[in-house]
Amino acid sequence: MEYGMEAEDFDILIRVASLVTGAPNAFITLVDPHQNRLCDESYCSAALKEDDILVIEDVRKDTRTSAIAARRQDAAIVTYAGALLKTEDGTKVGTLCVTDHVQRTLTEEQIRLLRGLAKQVMSLLSLRNTQRELTDALARMTRLATTDDLTGFLNRRAFFEEAENLRKLAVRQGGALSVVVVDLDHFKKVNDKHGHAAGDAVLKEVARRLRSKLRSTDRIGRIGGEEFAIALPFTSQDTAMELMRQLQLRVSRDPVAYGDIAIPVTFSAGISELGGDTPLDEALRLADKALYRSKAAGRNQITEAEPLAA
Numbered sequence: 001m002e003y004g005m006e007a008e009d010f011d012i013l014i015r016v017a018s019l020v021t022g023a024p025n026a027f028i029t030l031v032d033p034h035q036n037r038l039c040d041e042s043y044c045s046a047a048l049k050e051d052d053i054l055v056i057e058d059v060r061k062d063t064r065t066s067a068i069a070a071r072r073q074d075a076a077i078v079t080y081a082g083a084l085l086k087t088e089d090g091t092k093v094g095t096l097c098v099t100d101h102v103q104r105t106l107t108e109e110q111i112r113l114l115r116g117l118a119k120q121v122m123s124l125l126s127l128r129n130t131q132r133e134l135t136d137a138l139a140r141m142t143r144l145a146t147t148d149d150l151t152g153f154l155n156r157r158a159f160f161e162e163a164e165n166l167r168k169l170a171v172r173q174g175g176a177l178s179v180v181v182v183d184l185d186h187f188k189k190v191n192d193k194h195g196h197a198a199g200d201a202v203l204k205e206v207a208r209r210l211r212s213k214l215r216s217t218d219r220i221g222r223i224g225g226e227e228f229a230i231a232l233p234f235t236s237q238d239t240a241m242e243l244m245r246q247l248q249l250r251v252s253r254d255p256v257a258y259g260d261i262a263i264p265v266t267f268s269a270g271i272s273e274l275g276g277d278t279p280l281d282e283a284l285r286l287a288d289k290a291l292y293r294s295k296a297a298g299r300n301q302i303t304e305a306e307p308l309a310a
């Protein structure tokens with residue numbers, strides 16, 4: 001079990017441990033989960049050898065702690081009590097300790113309360129772990145639900161959602177937003193000639209090349225088998241054209257290596273800049289029409305959409 005903790009969460013339990021025992025100092029010591037050793041080489045290591053709780057009125061006089069006392073050579077701790085922190089399966093993960101610089105006798109009731117507080121610390125640790133696991137699981141599920149496995153790009157639905165957010169932002173801030181639809185050329189031939197796995201490798205590599213020139217604020221999604229859509233915030237159609245020319249070069253300059261086969265790749269694209277209140281669907285439809293013209297004109301081309309009729 002991992003047991004990260006935030007100090008303020010445990011502060012109250014530590015202070016209660018001090019209050020109920022009357023000992024001025026209280027703290028939690030945890031075993032390093034990765035190195036399986038105590039964070040603090042001290043009396044707590046003696047407590048960890050016990051099965052339940054270690055209570056020592058004078059650490060200098062007890063065989064379990066006298067060597068540690070001699071090594072430390074300070075008088076800061078005379079009385080030590082450490083209740084084990086154990087997981088449900090009995091794994092010892094640390095101690096809840098109280099110490100006093102003068103000799104102190106703990107009553108049975110105080111020892112019982114210290115033991116009970118150690119259990120509360122464990123409940124809190126386990127609650128924190130559960131919360132963290134849930135948060136991680138949610139993040140993983142969100143990633144799975146929004147990401148295309150092969151390329152790592154947004155899937156179709158997530159792309160539309162994110163592009164729509166960018167559109168609203170552009171309307172609010174009055175900035176430009178361009179959308180591009182990209183489709184690989186003659187991709188069927190790649191599958192037919194080299195097999196589906198080779199096709200997948202090409203898609204993956206093209207995705208890597210496309211991503212390499214995009215900004216973190218740009219959004220790219222796989223909206224079809226070999227079709228991608230890109231949303232470019234604060235980018236006019238002219239600037240989008242320049243970027244796409246660079247991407248065209250980046251993707252087609254070197255063939256994709258698949259084993260010892262070299263597979264040449266090109267794409268066709270259509271670009272459309274959204275006007276003030278152009279719906280996203282409409283802009284993508286225009287970009288798609290422009291893409292169609294790129295294909296019709298011989299492929300490996302980028303075409304700008306016709307301006308919207310006023």
Ligand SMILES: Nc1nc2c(ncn2[C@@H]2O[C@H](COP(=O)(O)OP(=O)(O)OP(=O)(O)O)[C@@H](O)[C@H]2O)c(=O)[nH]1
Pocket residue numbers: 150183184185186187188189191195196197198199200203224225226295299
């Ligand atoms: N390997 C692989 N192929 C895919 C995937 N998704 C779609 N395809 C293939 O992509 C090919 C697309 O073929 P077409 O729509 O005819 O287009 P094209 O061959 O690229 O021709 P143009 O677009 O006209 O240049 C089909 O053979 C699909 O099976 C995928 O995830 N992996």
